[in-house]
Amino acid sequence: MRVHYLQHVAFEGLGSIASWCNSAGWEVSCTKLFAGDNLPLPGGIDLLVVLGGPMSVNDEEEFPWLVAEKRFVGEVIASGKPVLGICLGAQLIANVLGARVYPNAEKEIGWFPVYGVSTQNTNVFPFPSSVEAFHWHGETFDLPAGAVQIARSEGCAHQAFQYGPSVIGLQFHLETTPESAMALVEHCRNELVEARYVQSEQRILAAESGCFLVIHRLMGDILSYLGQTAAV
Template identity: 35%
Template sequence: MTRTAVILQHDPSIHLGNIGPVLVEHGYDLRIVDVTTEDVAAIDPAEADLVVVLGGEMGAYQTDEFPFLDREKDLLRARIGAQRPTLGVCLGAQLMAGALGERVYKGETMQIGYRRVEATDAGAESPIRHFDGVPVVEWHGDTFELPKEATLLASSSDYSNEAFAIGDFALAVQFHPEVTDEMHETWVSDGYNELDEHAIDPDAMRRDREVYSAAMQEASRRAFSEWLDGLPA
């Protein structure tokens, strides 16, 4: 049986990555929506079997500059209220928190590179356990307050809210487990100004990729496969 996954994408270089093949293996037909040009308000919040909200360079609070963010939050609020399967990655996680009325804001540090996340007790019983102690790609300086409906699943040294779940139907991760080697190289190559600003050596990031990427790819495949298998019918 074919199911539909609507993918809300903010930038063509910040795409599904390694999550895409997992969705296809689980029988999902993928509909990519460029939220910068398509009308998110026209999407029925409850219709798709799954909605995935990807990352982006803007902040979830920059709604004056990027008005489509408010429409995304409206969709997410309705979808989560209907308990329909939803996955948020980085900006997507922040938009989920914002849709539920929580504050999203600029944090005290910029995280760029492979960092470890540690599962909470609840996370150790969830698909997020596959990332426990595995260095994963981080590329963000924003954070959010945990929604009251949510269960915290993972934290990092800089930010306490790295992953959360809402019931068995919604999952949000602040980090970027979807990043393939090709995506990572694009981000590093295109992000030289930002890397210079934070005194980060792009070649050191490439060396880290050689060391850490394979384990993250496997953790991502296992985690999202398990999560999809556990979604309510």
Template identity: 45%
Template structure:
């Protein structure tokens, strides 16, 4: 099986992290649209999977980032054409918005290592089968999405009710960062440190680095989900 993967990247400090390692191991071709550089959205027929990464902007910031409108159109086309679509953080919010759900400010910004718990729908979903009900993962977000109509609500946390959803079998939105590596963690702490204000659910930089030992378990969970998405890939 050869799966052609395309990535929408919004900021240099929010890259694919460990997802790149999985793609390299599988030997799949990978291409990018980087919206912070000269960008071009490829033909829908040129890829099988679309992976949409995070970023500091809001899905509602089309005035400041006009390319968001074009990106949403491309995401909608990918979903309509039955592609596998994975969105992380901003990427999950873009999928939600494309599916007609609201994206608004979360009651509190959430930055650091926090517990996320699977919902009953999450426990029963093939993408999360045989996974611990509660796991500690890395968060960095100020916005949140509503669960789109027709989607399943997969995960939640005390400060952010909607942490993950799946639409159909292979359109997955994850508010959290399972892809984070030591390198990407340090890049976010360096390049987005203006967001590290004094707030109830924003950890200190030192605490986030101290808990970086959770990276290995979160990466393993990312690999499991990618493996399961691969299993669901329809034959060409």
């Protein structure tokens, strides 16, 4: 399995996805958009992972590489290959599919529960009834036409969706490790302004190891699911 990921800033990497792919024997490659790397040909990858970042999908003037990135994501989706979007990545997928991306009524930063949304569609990932996930986002998106909502939270209605058999967008971070959480705090500390769904630096970094084990297990389940769709 050839996994390729798109990275938007140096301090937001693959997190637990890297070790999971290594254990599965999957080959991993990367385009560092912030460094001016070229995008690969869609035919050379089996699974695309689009990571998070502090910019907005609407910031094309400030980050002109967003234009080429959106075109590339659209091409991979159209090819039928699996795509996983995380935070900004999910917003990019939604935007590529024609949905609006805009500021959410609430910022969500820290550890907050996400709830699975019941659906009669048996062809979507079986999201658990609830999971305490790590968040760091201030924007949200409308549900793309044809997509199925699979998760929500109290602070944000559209937390996760699936489009077709193999495209999944997650507003939250299941890949977070203690090290990546620390990196986000160090680089985005100015966003930790007291609010209903914004935790303090101390609370964010005090998460126990069990919190990470839970989200890493769920991320592994999603990667396995997408890997199976790629093999069909």
